[in-house]
Amino acid sequence: MASGRPSALRGASLREGARAVAPLTPAVVAFGVSFGVLARASGMGFAAPVVMSATTFAGSAQFAAASILGGAGSVAAAIGAAVLLNARYAPMSIAAGPGFEGPRWRRLFLSQLIVDESWALAARGAGRFDMSAIVGAGLVLYPFWVVSTAIGVLVGEGLGDPNRLGLDAAFPALFLALLVSQVRTRPALAAALVGAAIAVALIPVASPGVPIIAASAACLLGWRRV
């Protein structure tokens, strides 16, 4: 973190990002363990779920893929659902792109730390993003996510049903909390309401993942404001 280099990660922002996601780590560990358990039960074996957590690093898509593989779903359906779920990272990473500095290979590696949580808390308003906050948050979440997946795969079915523990409600609560921190203006509130309405309308008719992508169209409400 040599200060003076313009492309250096900023220590204060790294720490800020790390601190902001620290309270999330118990939920991330619980989610990672339950992903490992489910993936193992879905017949993904030991190594594949752990490698998936290390390379994909996006919980909801991983759950979608594992659950489809475990059910009657095809490989194509599993891939399709997971890729659609993660397609939201394209507009998200384009939004955060100008905040990333340094050589290309470094941007490639650091961009992999973009997840919903790190992206949301690195937003600095007016469409600006703090790369160091994304990296600080991601570096905390990443090892917890990968290691807890491995633990889940090892623990196997001994844990019981994660839904009995209410863990499936922890994530909408998490996203609601992040949403509240983002809705500070009237247009932001309108985009949130329209996005939610699009998602509700599409859940019954579209594949998992599509409602999230389609809901991102609500951001077009901001087009005429410039």
Added chain:
Amino acid sequence: MSEPWLVVAVVGVATIAFKAAGPVVLGGRELPPRLGGVIELLAPAVLAALVVTQLVGGERELVFDERLAGIAAAAVALVARAPLLVVIVVAALTTAVARGLELGAL
């Protein structure tokens, strides 16, 4: 390649490409200011959709279950300005308790 590894490989490569799209392909370049207003609204729109899909999303159906009790409790905690961990724990505990009550009633 076995089926799980095929899924892991394709989804992994696609996700890495999605995440790198901005920082690597467009990196350093600013977006046109007109787009700024649009991108500013991406976070609230996508987060709202994530709340909805994680809350009532099922396999091509809306599922209204104990998660609603959990999110209601979380909303109360948010209004009371509770820390994030408290909000999450309240949501999980409330949901678990609601499920327990339902099981007890059966």
